[in-house]
Amino acid sequence: MNNMRISPAVISKLCCLPAFYFFMFCSLAAYGDDSALNIELKLLQVLNLDAENDQQKMLGISSIRFLPSADPSKGNLILLSDDTGAVENAYGIFETPHTFDVAIECNNHVDGEVCQYEENYTRDDLHYPPLFTEAGLNQDQIDSNNLWCSMFYVGSFFIDSSPVCESDIEGIELLSGGQERLVMEEQVVGFTFSTPAVLHLDAQNFVTHKYTFPFSIFGFKRNWSNQNTQKTGVRPNGGFEGIALLPGEEGLYAAVTEFPLMQDAHLNRFVLFSLEESGNRMEDKVMIREHYSYNVDKVLPEGAAVVKPGYPKTGVSDILAVHNKRRSFITIERTAIRYINRSISSVNKLFLINLPDSSDQFSSSELPTMSVIKKEIPIDSDVMNNYNIEGLTWGPELAGGNKTLIMVNDNDAGRASQLTKIFIFEVVNL
Template sequence: MKVSRFLLAIVAVALGVSCASTRPATHSATTAFGKLRLIGEQTIPHNMPFMGTVTGGLSGIDYDASRQQYYMICDDRSELAPARFYTAKLYFSGQSFDSVRFTGMTTLLQQNGNPYPGAKVNPSLTPDPEALRYNAQKGCLVWSSEGERIVNTKDTILTNPGVYEISTDGRYLDSFALPSQLRMQATENGPRRNGAFEGLGFTPDYRHTFVSLEEPRYEDGPRADVGDTTALTRLIKYDNKTLQPVAQYAYRLEPVAYPAIPANAFKVNGISDILVLSDHQLLSIERSFSSGVKDCTIKVFLVDLHGATDISHVNSLKTATGVKTVTKSLLFDFASLGKYIDNIEGVTFGPVLPNGHKSLVFVADNNFSVAEESQFFVFELIP
């Protein structure tokens, strides 16, 4: 989801909200998954030019160990430049995070081989890129689009969300089958606008892909709100050979962290990315934002699918009975860092550190707004 579409940054600046955090500063957290220790942080310059584009809108990140490089998808909807992804090198050790260097830019191509058009050219074909992963087994990339849903007296534009296989040079290869419940509709059914396919990841054996819906479908109930724990969204499990969905699971979202200012202004909490650990465990990032509060509230959860109900044939979680949601436990709250945290939308394991521990890399989408930052955070995962 692009918070800039709702003029959130303008609201925050107009209200003069401070970036300072008054939360207590600690730099690690421990769960059964392990302990996260912050190594360092980097921020790239606003609208940094690169290969004829401006960088920003970094909504997904993945690490390719064979090439020792990162893939990062940009959520520019072919407005500033054609829809694209970047490659980059991140330079860090177990003690410090020194720099980020962009190394390449690749245009995402439609099935006909052409770049995707912007909304002013053909809004029905304009993508909304959000997540990107490298499939080392197939040697290809997989990316997701949230689609589009505009329904008003002037226009009705319905573009389904999608998940696509592409080559590393951006060429279309194939697409994942879309469950019927996730088709965009002009009525209040199916996915909400900007609330669809925000995160994805593969099981370590590349047998399955999981895709996360950022927010509840209309039939599944209301969006997250302050003090409300009833919002339910979905995780979709795919077979990577057939590209067909094989299961769906209900995921209970946290409440929105803070009331909006003013009270009727925009606020949101949803899943901004996932990182799959096994066939039944994954990490989820929940990102909460409220107008008038500059920081985003970013929480990372360890999610377990054991015992969760397969809801593939459940059309409405709002009315269904006997549905068991996935379980989750808090792994890390970015508020514990005691610093300004922006719109984190991507996570990946990076290279193994010299001491043998895994690294974990997060990236923030700045929405191409001068009021926001393209942040990178690197952590050590201590078993």
């Protein structure tokens, strides 16, 4: 069948069907590319993952990945919580960063439900090994406090003489069948150091390496509060929110900044990079291989309510590789809108991204000279709007062979009047 072009206006109407239809169909036509890709997403289920036990309640989920079992319809969802250790959560607790492990299975059709999850899920803290022996602490105290807060590895402060790590972790990727994990650190919470970094974890969440992005591009110390007109680096809470391994490209990863770097005006930065170890853990580096600019979709507020200055605000909250298309990704763009009357709304969109097959996009600090990513038609999902969607992953395989696409919301460490929800879609024609 010949591929057919559909105007953006028509697609926009198709993609904005009311939530009660429980499905959406969008044609994603690659600009300048004859190989159009059509995706049909059918909403199967919405799961609430909050447990009755407050200590097990899921707060502030920032990313998600699926670890399949031998049976592709089963596996485990690995959810990353960005409890930072620096800010009290809704229960007045300074929690350390951690993950949740949730067993999930699809195709059972129990009581009409396609997917079920194990409510007794497990939680594991991130463990930060010590770099130096801290004065006044013996080795047992260091181990018990998961101390990895020396120098600029992770920010630190003390509560009742106990060290607390502060690390804003926002994205996760699984390696080696789940035996290794990469976690994206957006920046240190206290903003003493603003450089994004990648943490390498083993299967027990012990941090083994920290790879730092180049200071010359992404900044080192915070510099957005001074009068220096030559500011460079990430904006407050505007670093990388996700990380994705390129299929068939061992050791090559992709990430896109949530907001533009200070030197990049209105364009976000999309990078491909590798990780370089050294004899000294403090010199492990992120090596940038390719740079691209990324232009977010502008969302206009509806209605007559007056919007607060600085809004709407649109950022990229996660990235996921498309495994059967080389150098293709799905991104989430989340738009927050705050009104003068204190009401809040949000819009979540999915985009299919194709990177050009280029061999000349090497490391550079100047964004204007780089190729612009060809971004395709967005998928609007009304059912997810007004949720703070932070993560997406491929999920269990269904009986007919179709994949599932799973998304999760962030309930702002329990402060938002929302539960942690899992949105499960069936993916057709991918």
